Amino acid sequence: MTAVASAVDLNDPAFYINRELSILDFNLRVLEQATDTRHPLLERLTFLLIFSRNLDEFFEIRVAGLLQQVALGRISTGPDGLLPQEVLKQIADTCHAAVDRQYRILNEDLLPALAAENIRFLRREEWDDKQSAWVRKYFKEQVMPVLTPIGLDPAHPFPRLVNKSLNFIVSLDGKDAFGRQMSLAVVPAPRSLPRVVRLPDEITDGGDQHVMLSSIIHEHVSELFPGMTANGCFQFRVTRNADLTVDEDVEDLASALKGELLSRRYGAAVRLEVADNCPRHIIDYLLRRFGLGSDALYQVSGPVNLARLLSDFDRPRLRFVPFRPRIPEVLQKTESIFEAMQQGDILLHHPFESFAPVVDLLRQAARDPHVLAIKQTLYRSGADSEIVNILAEAARNGKEVTAVIELRARFDEESNIEVANKLQQAGAIVVYGIVGYKTHAKMILVVRREGRRLARYVHLGTGNYHAGNARIYTDYGLLTANSEVCEDVHKIFQELTGMGRVVRLKQLLHAPFTLHPQLLQMIDQEIQNQQAGLPSRIIVKVNALTERQVMLALLRASQAGVRIDLILRSVCCLRPGIPGVSENIRVRSIVGRFLEHTRVFYFENGGDPKVFCSSADWMDRNLFQRVETCFPINDPALRRRIIDDGLKVYLADNSQAWLLQSDGSWQRAEPGRSEPKAAQHVLLERLT
Template identity: 60%
Template sequence: MVDLDASDNYFNREIGQLQFNYRVLKQALDTTHPLINRLIFCCIFSSNMDEFFEIRVAGLRQQMKYGRETVGVDGLIPEQALAEISRVAHEYIQEQYNILNDVLIPEMEREGIHFVRRREWTPAQAEWVRNYFEDEILPVVSPIGLDPSHPFPRLVNKSLNFIVELEGKDAFGRETGLAIVPAPRSLPRLVRLPDEVCAGGENLVFLSSMIHAHTDELFPGMKVKGCYQFRLTRNADLELEDDLEDLASALRGELLSRRFGDGVRLEVADNCPEELTQFLLTEFGLTERDLYRVHGPVNLTRLMAVGGLVDRPDLTYSAFSPSIPKQIRSRDSMFDSISKRPILLLHPFENFSPVVDLLRQAAKDPHVLAIRQTLYRTGADSEIVEALADAARRGKEVTAVIELRARFSEAENLELASRLQEAGVIVVYGVVGYKTHAKMILVVRREEGRLRRYVHLGTGNYHAGNARLYTDYSFMTCDESIGDDVNKLFQQLTGMGKALKIKKLFHAPFTLHSRLLELIEGEAELGNQGRLIFKFNSLTEPQLIKALYRASQAGVKIDLIIRGICCLRPGVPGLSENIRVRSIIGRFLEHTRVYYFGSSGRPQVYCSSADGMERNLLNRVEVAFPIEDPDLVARLREDLDTYLADNCQSWELQSDGNYVQNQPAEGEERLASQLVLLERLAGKP
């Protein structure tokens, strides 16, 4: 009998996250993507790694710092996990710079896009750079000499800095030998040289090169012996107590500290002398394990600016127009459309505008009495926010449940809350200790003498920008039971009292976890007649994994489409030989969550805001909603089958923990699931 609790049956979640980041990086080598977008994938890898160190590595270090080590289901203690993270991350980051220097930059050169290095500047370019330095950089840069009255400065998280070796005495007779130059955060890290000083093409120069070239002007009369880039990544996780009296005020205070948390990673230029590198490590309380020597800029994320600096549409993705289903196009009123039959949209292939239109029409409709909405990430200047504010100004009862602790969107959400309150919206900050991650809109409308509820439920955020980049489902219905369920959930979020009985929805932290386990067990009872297809961003929750193992042992065929972390080990005889795990990486960020239960030919299908993680199923406010219309169920199955048939943008997780990219068999046609969905739903881009 296989021991389901054995640590060998589980992969480490941090390594799983690193592997996802690596799959993103490998897109930079995929020539089916346009060249500038390949560069952007390289930058996204950097951004993902920044967040990984800021949150995941920082969390493990905090456990060790305060003696609160916990052992994951994989059996690794924090010290072991950090050692393995360091080994894998160093390997991946080395490969990233190899891709940048040996592949992407040469290919961009061949396309006439030049990153002009200092040694390559013509006299005219050097003169232009000097003028730019004197006019734009010198007035705002603040060099800091290190001496007893000028201790090492407190540097902002992820900021670009230089450590400078000096020789000689300054005007006060000081001879310290070292200085720090923080690059002004207000200036772009990449600047386009004007055409008149270039021989053709698109010519870009790094801010770091301009500062490096003119460091001596920052220390007049002294000799600059060396100038080297470095960048410190800090702990950026926020720690808030559960018994706060004022969450918004406490969060404002914590946001200030995020910029100056404990150091977790040091990146330095690989030409930085060993003694200076060791000086920096000591200053930040880090070790060799936390040091990353890089051959190139230490802030690659800023290379995303290339897309906006050069005019080369032939080197970026073709534009496409998301479609609007005929059911909506044929009617002026969203209420009429929804009342005819429920609507299911798959963004970005189908337009996000109907969701905005629902709120806009609700704001203006004299028959609408109330609007309630959860907001996790949306943007303070979004059309949705404007519609809510407009509804409140028109005298409707508008309530917004804003999750202030949406990671890295906290400041924006504080601004959003203030703006809505000024318009007369009732703003609630959810439940302390449980992030409100559910995506819900409830519109109450008077029709023919009675009240009717219209509902939007989604797998993603109410953010129009994300809806162009992330795949997410939007579901709109006026089903009475679902409307009643959503109303009760808003009552729980805004008021107080016992958990109310919910008819159709599964909701965390109360019923979602238990109902998922029950439905998986139901499939297991069907044996080899059972069928499960789950699509998550991540799967880490041990009880859910054990339930899937038991279903596999019973003969159920299981497909898991998991973009990021998967702690389940597939393909193990006697444990998980009936489980296949794949990750889809492409133009769009896969973000939909779908739970498909075959139920012996009578499928039950749910979409959800929740991943298969402890935090989602047990410690957040989440919703899973049923798709009951037979045509929509068939459509969802078709979408899932498209992902399962992908043979070029999909990666298979092996039983040893490695991912292998799928390739078309000999004579087999390439099938990229996202391109198929684009052609099917939006028309060929």
């Protein structure tokens, strides 16, 4: 490494931000989108619900992990130096304030605005006689038959409740049919029941009028306990540890995962949400039952399961304006995607450009008599996806189909097991990658006989092979017939399915082998160029930055005078703007209509820029514990496109950008007197 003179200890925790708190900050930026009146009303509601889903996962994985560290006495700290107990305290303070704000936004802003559009969620006291009669009939016919009330007594201990399920605790007076005096019962709401029920048009005054399942059950809960009186009914929900632990030495990973998936539903409790009108003695009873302290209690003014609130409203005016993704011109001129790829590399910028060419590559390969083999990695795709169906068709057509499926993609494990079974039944070769390493690379390789030679065609991407995600995630994909790139991809597939030494690649960098050291080398080269008076600059767009050695290298580069721009969707553990340390580093996050997901690395390289796209974030897990690809953009025109559309337009954003301050806080960029610029809006106009 190039030496950079510094009297500063770059390992000082003051220069770093805690990872968990940085994740939480991202979720707060998502929550703020619910207040942004520039977004259509129903999209603001969607952002509010996305915040709920994100916070659920945050507790299921991040908070659960911290609690496990404390319970097991395995205390470790990151570069920021905070102990798990300290992080948990800050999380509790931040989350309680955030959840209170979330429900204020819902109750004081969004629900009144929706009501003004005649989209209403009626409370029980608002039902008229016709609506009350309809709700009673609905309860009798649709709800009551699937409910199982559970009285709490020595013969009926507190039930084992599923993670994040909606439940009610009911206080009772009187005796049951067997003469037992019971004071409490629990009523779980089956997940088969909709949480939001639309009232028929004939009993409303028009528009979209709904009642919540919780209101329906609350109104008629006494009917579940004949001869007794329900004098209180309070909804609650428990969040559990949902991380999976699978022994890497198991003989059958798929079977082991199936067993773990059940345990995810009943992991240790980490959070309790209750209605804000629930009496204190019942709250204390629930906390004791779940083994939780007061920091884990969240009393909410509304439904405890907001993530399931969204309904499919037919209100285009209240949604983002739809758009049609563009098909690259070269693909419009020929029906054969292989002929198009022979003419040169093709860059796809999703969602502005269509994901269809990726599907077409597979479809044409599945049906082309000259195609001999198809190899693909699958991280998140869905068992019913068109891509999986095409791979199965290809296998049935006699192609040699190899699918490297990562079973352990978090919260997609069950779906991925279904994908594996489906492809195996069709005759495909299915492998689960490398023990101890998740396969996160996004690769397709097609082998085609052309005359006397075998030609290869490749797709490499920054995002998953999931058509739904391709409509809402920003990602890059590269279609190429470059012989060296194709040879590299072939070698990586051999590495994944076979055994042997680390392969040497000509074009691609790949984790866990060459990517990390090469990133450090390229950062070091920028330092050398800056010291030699040559052009130097680093621009990085990834989801997260957490890896310590990379952060140290960036700090050294900043001290040497290298200008560094980091465009990070969510996590940044590096404090920018500290004099003498990180004053040349700027960090921004873009939060908008699409989920930012592209991974692009730019190095000025003395005036001969290098641009890479990658499946990897700059995190420990990506660089050391996953199989990742990082591919160069060799075509000068495509390289310029990525610089302009994938980097510069984001650096110019003054409307949807959030800027990280040296104290760790995030401030929203404001256009001031400048022309407002929102990167995603610019790209929609430019590329579609």
